[in-house]
Amino acid sequence: MKIKVIIPVSTNKWNESVEADYKRLKGPQTSIDIVHLKRGPEAIQSEYDEANVTPFILEEVTDALRHHVGAIIVYCFSDPALSAAREISTIPVLGIGESSQLFAMGLADRIGIIATVDQTIPKIRRKLTAKGFSSRFPSIHALNIPVLDYDQPKKVMKKALDVVSLMVNQDRIEALLLGCGSLFHMKERLEGHFSIPVVVPGEMALKHAEMLIELHLSHSKKSFMTPLPVKVH
Amino acid sequence: MKIKVIIPVSTNKWNESVEADYKRLKGPQTSIDIVHLKRGPEAIQSEYDEANVTPFILEEVTDALRHHVGAIIVYCFSDPALSAAREISTIPVLGIGESSQLFAMGLADRIGIIATVDQTIPKIRRKLTAKGFSSRFPSIHALNIPVLDYDQPKKVMKKALDVVSLMVNQDRIEALLLGCGSLFHMKERLEGHFSIPVVVPGEMALKHAEMLIELHLSHSKKSFMTPLPVKVH
Amino acid sequence: MKIKVIIPVSTNKWNESVEADYKRLKGPQTSIDIVHLKRGPEAIQSEYDEANVTPFILEEVTDALRHHVGAIIVYCFSDPALSAAREISTIPVLGIGESSQLFAMGLADRIGIIATVDQTIPKIRRKLTAKGFSSRFPSIHALNIPVLDYDQPKKVMKKALDVVSLMVNQDRIEALLLGCGSLFHMKERLEGHFSIPVVVPGEMALKHAEMLIELHLSHSKKSFMTPLPVKVH
Amino acid sequence: MKIKVIIPVSTNKWNESVEADYKRLKGPQTSIDIVHLKRGPEAIQSEYDEANVTPFILEEVTDALRHHVGAIIVYCFSDPALSAAREISTIPVLGIGESSQLFAMGLADRIGIIATVDQTIPKIRRKLTAKGFSSRFPSIHALNIPVLDYDQPKKVMKKALDVVSLMVNQDRIEALLLGCGSLFHMKERLEGHFSIPVVVPGEMALKHAEMLIELHLSHSKKSFMTPLPVKVH
Amino acid sequence: MKIKVIIPVSTNKWNESVEADYKRLKGPQTSIDIVHLKRGPEAIQSEYDEANVTPFILEEVTDALRHHVGAIIVYCFSDPALSAAREISTIPVLGIGESSQLFAMGLADRIGIIATVDQTIPKIRRKLTAKGFSSRFPSIHALNIPVLDYDQPKKVMKKALDVVSLMVNQDRIEALLLGCGSLFHMKERLEGHFSIPVVVPGEMALKHAEMLIELHLSHSKKSFMTPLPVKVH
Amino acid sequence: MKIKVIIPVSTNKWNESVEADYKRLKGPQTSIDIVHLKRGPEAIQSEYDEANVTPFILEEVTDALRHHVGAIIVYCFSDPALSAAREISTIPVLGIGESSQLFAMGLADRIGIIATVDQTIPKIRRKLTAKGFSSRFPSIHALNIPVLDYDQPKKVMKKALDVVSLMVNQDRIEALLLGCGSLFHMKERLEGHFSIPVVVPGEMALKHAEMLIELHLSHSKKSFMTPLPVKVH
Numbered sequence A, B, C, D, E, F: 001m002k003i004k005v006i007i008p009v010s011t012n013k014w015n016e017s018v019e020a021d022y023k024r025l026k027g028p029q030t031s032i033d034i035v036h037l038k039r040g041p042e043a044i045q046s047e048y049d050e051a052n053v054t055p056f057i058l059e060e061v062t063d064a065l066r067h068h069v070g071a072i073i074v075y076c077f078s079d080p081a082l083s084a085a086r087e088i089s090t091i092p093v094l095g096i097g098e099s100s101q102l103f104a105m106g107l108a109d110r111i112g113i114i115a116t117v118d119q120t121i122p123k124i125r126r127k128l129t130a131k132g133f134s135s136r137f138p139s140i141h142a143l144n145i146p147v148l149d150y151d152q153p154k155k156v157m158k159k160a161l162d163v164v165s166l167m168v169n170q171d172r173i174e175a176l177l178l179g180c181g182s183l184f185h186m187k188e189r190l191e192g193h194f195s196i197p198v199v200v201p202g203e204m205a206l207k208h209a210e211m212l213i214e215l216h217l218s219h220s221k222k223s224f225m226t227p228l229p230v231k232v233h
Helices: A015-025 A047-066 A082-087 A096-104 A118-130 A153-169 A181-194 A201-214 B015-025 B047-066 B082-087 B096-105 B118-130 B153-169 B181-194 B201-214 C015-025 C047-066 C082-087 C096-104 C118-130 C153-169 C181-194 C201-214 D015-025 D047-066 D082-087 D096-104 D118-130 D153-169 D181-194 D201-214 E015-025 E047-066 E082-087 E096-104 E118-130 E153-169 E181-194 E201-214 F015-025 F047-066 F082-087 F096-104 F118-130 F153-169 F181-194 F201-214
Strands: A002-007 A031-036 A071-074 A093-095 A111-115 A139-142 A175-178 B002-007 B031-036 B071-074 B093-095 B111-115 B139-142 B175-178 C002-007 C031-036 C071-074 C093-095 C111-115 C139-142 C175-178 D002-007 D031-036 D071-074 D093-095 D111-115 D139-142 D175-178 E002-007 E031-036 E071-074 E093-095 E111-115 E139-142 E175-178 F002-007 F031-036 F071-074 F093-095 F111-115 F139-142 F175-178
Touching (some): A002 A047, A002 A201, A015 A031, A015 A201, A047 A082, A071 A082, A082 A093, A093 A096, A093 A201, A096 B096, A111 A118, A111 A153, A118 F082, A118 F118, A175 A181, B002 B201, B015 B031, B015 B181, B047 B071, B047 B082, B047 C082, B071 B082, B082 B093, B082 C118, B093 B201, B096 B118, B111 B118, B111 B153, B118 C082, B139 B153, B153 B181, B175 B181, C002 C015, C002 C047, C002 C201, C047 C071, C071 C082, C071 C201, C082 C093, C093 C201, C096 C118, C096 C201, C096 D096, C111 C118, C118 C139, C153 C181, D002 D015, D015 D031, D015 D181, D047 D082, D047 E047, D071 D201, D082 D093, D082 E047, D093 D096, D096 D118, D118 D139, D181 D201, E002 E015, E002 E047, E002 E201, E015 E031, E015 E181, E047 E071, E071 E082, E082 E093, E093 E096, E096 E118, E096 E201, E096 F096, E118 E139, E181 E201, E201 F201, F002 F015, F015 F031, F015 F201, F082 F093, F093 F201, F096 F118, F096 F201, F118 F139, F139 F153, F153 F181, F175 F181, F181 F201
Parallel strands (some): A002 A031, A002 A071, A071 A093, A111 A139, A111 A175, B002 B031, B002 B071, B071 B093, B111 B175, C002 C031, C002 C071, C071 C093, C111 C139, C111 C175, D002 D031, D002 D071, D071 D093, D111 D139, D111 D175, E111 E139, E111 E175, F002 F031, F002 F071, F071 F093, F111 F139, F111 F175
16 A cells, blocks of 8 residues: 655655654555655746646656556645646545645634745635635635745744634634645644644645545546547657 | 444444444554444434434434544434534544545545435535535435335345436536445445446545544534533423 | 414523514414423524424424414524424424525625624524525624523623624625524614614514415425334334 | 505506405505506516616606505516615515515525526526525526417416426426416416425515515615715706 | 717716727727717616616617617626617627626636725626626725716825725735726726736727627627517507 | 737647638737647647646747737637746736637626537536636537547537537527637537527637737736746756
8 A cells, every 4th residue: 555645846855754744644554655856846836836847746647657556645735737647547646735625624614724925825716716615715825934934933833823813813714724735843833822623734635545545446537537649749 | 543433323224234344444443333323213314304313313422422432423424413413522523424525526526426215315405505515516316215125235226327327427427425324335336337436425434533533633613612501401 | 373483492581572572563363372492401502502402393393283383483593403394394384594584685685693602603604505695694793692691781782783883894784684582672773773674583484474374385395305204213 | 554566567467467466465454556557568578678667667666655655566577677776765675576586495495487488587597696596596497478478378387387397307496486477377286286386476575565564674775775866867 | 890889877078088098999990989878867876877877778779770880888887788788789789897897807816896986886796796706806895986076086096095905905806997987097006006907997898899890799699689579658 | 919829739730720710800910920839749638638738838938928929829728827827927828718718708698618528528617617607607518529530520510510409408508619729610600500609719819819918908916926936956
């Protein structure tokens, strides 16, 4: 029961912490293979960044399919390349965004998302709307601290407390989704402070992947049809 | 990691098959405690039946809370007593309806539900709408074979093939949810016949419960607030 | 033309004022029979409370059906047991919540609801959403004064003026629904202060019941199907 | 308690039957004043027809306001001039379309509308959507017999049985709204045949008007603001 | 390629500025014929005003059809008489409201509208909802300066900066629609100040009309059916 | 006023017919520069194909920005790379899908889309939903003739007549969108046969681009924010 985790940025900066978290949480039969991209941008904030990592994600997916893994996780809250990857695959391909949105809807009625920077909000909103989920996610706010500064936890936490405070009191959210893989160290502190469930997307996707493997389930090939053969130049 | 499974009908008819299925699928650290109700109706088809099982489900939930289980599953697709049970609980209480609806939305865009009898359709539809999910579940049809006749598998399967055929071809569903705990033996045959994922609600809820226990997550106490003390006569 | 009014709490605290209001408003041919519950909680704030009153409401409904009343009103804004009661009945069963929500939509585009305590908001919101009405009710706020303290009208009114002020100015509501049977003494004062229609749910339900009796109309037995016979233990 | 009923077409063809129906149903204190228009088209099928009756409806409304009636009913399912009439009025102005749509939503989840001719369907649909009701009215079909031929009841009934049959079986409607004032003689026959509630819009509006008068309620002047003074040439 | 522009108010106050703007923007083959109404109100703020201009707009439309113009523009953001005019016409009839709403959705996800006075907001909101566009227009605010004072540009601009500031910062709009034909002089200043696209409705409608003429397209006669013949008195 | 048209497939098969169509329709001041891709797939049917053309589209967009064109059209109904292209651009970037969807909503209430193959339907539906347009596009059907066979017009037309017949009669569409750039030769025949407007997406995008250039408008940089600088490997 092997799960390949694609961290879709061209830095190994996150590999270690994701690995530690996944080792702690995975089931005994699960083996985890974490890769980052060799090429492309070091962070994904815009749809342009997303477009730029897509070919490299699909390369990693194709490689995973050759090596008979049980499931694939794309470790970015924006779920880049997710539909395309599912089209070429019959094994489960999960995005930490979609997985965590689904599970969060099982925890609360009104869910908030904190994003890293404003640049990512329109695309998160469009994806939620495309799935019909927007009524359940009435509040998305950004910390507006660039993703590569996220190793300064005090700065990030202070800003996070301010932003989430507003989301709880004004937008009346009842659970919080950490809308970037890089925010997961905040979970406990925010949970303690606001007394609402705080969801770490990557953790949801791991458990989601294990569950699908165990239940022999994968996405519908009618929703994500196998591409017709086409000449490529 | 103990999970209490409440089969909310006053017959032990389903205990054995649920137990077999759950034993096969549960994680190594999970122990399962399956109970049925001592009193109330033998089947849940209407909202009236649901009202009649509710007090006995809440008794079982209260009992489970005293015995320090890790999570509770209400094993009925209509999710009777779910919100009330969550209000009095801080541990996860899951309904096989909601859990499987969430997971199904991760497998396909357009999902169909087969129900046992027409009587159950309005309440299924109202609950999907209340959660904001109706755009993803465009097709709900009943087999209209009373739930207590479900031990005649040939009769059920023939009807099921007809009904699902219509749902796939006319309503264009891309995955199928078996909208009653009693239908789970059909999964493989329908999956083979229609080449779409067929979801057994009870299986989803089991994995969902294990996941929440492992991740130390439970429903928001802002969505399901602890009842204020009130005098009871 | 007899209407049975079920005040679904185990106190006779409200009987007198409801009776006075209904006597004043009822048509000449209408006779009113008001009952409260003998058992169960004294107030309904949570879905748990609602579950606890449901069996006793259904007993009263069954009793009413035996005594050939013309319509039944469940006098609680949460409409507990409403669908179940309709399933077992062919005469109209009305909830003061639903009746007043319907009529309020004939008075204004954007309607606000004031609730007693925050605990009741999630269930009010879920029920509005289940009926497809949420776009018309953009603002629900609680006074957060426990329902049993409602006999201190000054305290309640001061808080109400603050809360409704916010709903009118910020959420731009254009009519107000008093989201608990116990708030009806506020109608005139709030109406005068904010120049918007203020709707007393119980009054709407009375007129709604009379109208349905006169027009020989009742709820659809396709939306609220008669329960199939089932063995009960 | 005087109610003015405006039949907004330039023929007295309907006055008698509406009067008979209203006399039968009105409360003892209600007096009914039925008028038709002196000018304009003899039937309303298009939005163009609606535009052409609007000035004459507003004249009748203005006249009614001078004569201190208690409420005004515009007796046409399309509710022509309704918002404009409410703007210039503080007494209730009701349209038989809106009143019956509101009541029908209290009787069933999925409601069908039969219209006279296809020409009226787009405007009925737009008005339902504008009010946020479209999810509750999934089926609108026309008899396509011109409104002025409606005195041949056999022809109309045969067509109606065919059309409603399709709406019940295929679109799964659970109640039926007779989407033109001229169809009301069909109520009993269709109700008997299909076992679903059949709603006569005009009857709903009468009871709605009486209710609002008795409860001293009228539409919100924030939803239907009094027009600012403006120079007219 | 002649376009008739109907300014649907009984004043020639706007003719000159609309003409100047349209002359500047029109294509070389377009000729513009601008008319205002001889009768009716001098401004359109309420639905009542709208009802009062409708017959005169339809007269102008009928006149235009006799003179073989290529398209008709109704120059008012409320789009009075639009559907009726389309029913009697096979050439394009455009409203500056609808045209600009369509194009604005091609420029931004979340669009704000500034209206002249609060009186116009309910009808703008109802029309957006009727078209299914409300999720894209989350913010509508009025300047509340009567339309006939709009020649004092300083007063108007100061208020506009305040109002739009709130819309950008609190409601997070990403583009702005000037919701009255009389506001178009503000475009550049607001665009410079807030760095978002500011859309002048009349300009959109002109280009929309030219495009439809060039592409030989007009509205569907199934959405706007030709009125059936009816006797008119 | 130069418009660059990117036909995002690696074949020059469509260049000539697009050029002919655009030459015929463009304004006198417009110059058109049509390019196809040098690399990537020859057709776009799946989201996988879309992912594969995205980098090459963005290259062409970047190239266009260097050469100071006035607007860019991506000539594929799926609008591949549209958001990413807008993020890196301040000049208008239009997709023939979105442009034609906007315009079609100005022509009819209920619009149908014919697609080439079933594979493209899920992604078209998701994109419509993401924009909030799904209520206006109730019918999407595929011809299921691979895109590269589209030069056999008789075969295509016969199938199209069958499919559209069903869409008009059963789904009651009121206008038709040709959901692939390759279908545009069908416009006149289908329009004649069904008497509904038939929209050629590419033509809409051309006129849309000219309009935006003339009006000095472009997409909001708040909806499509400029990507933050990020290190790329």
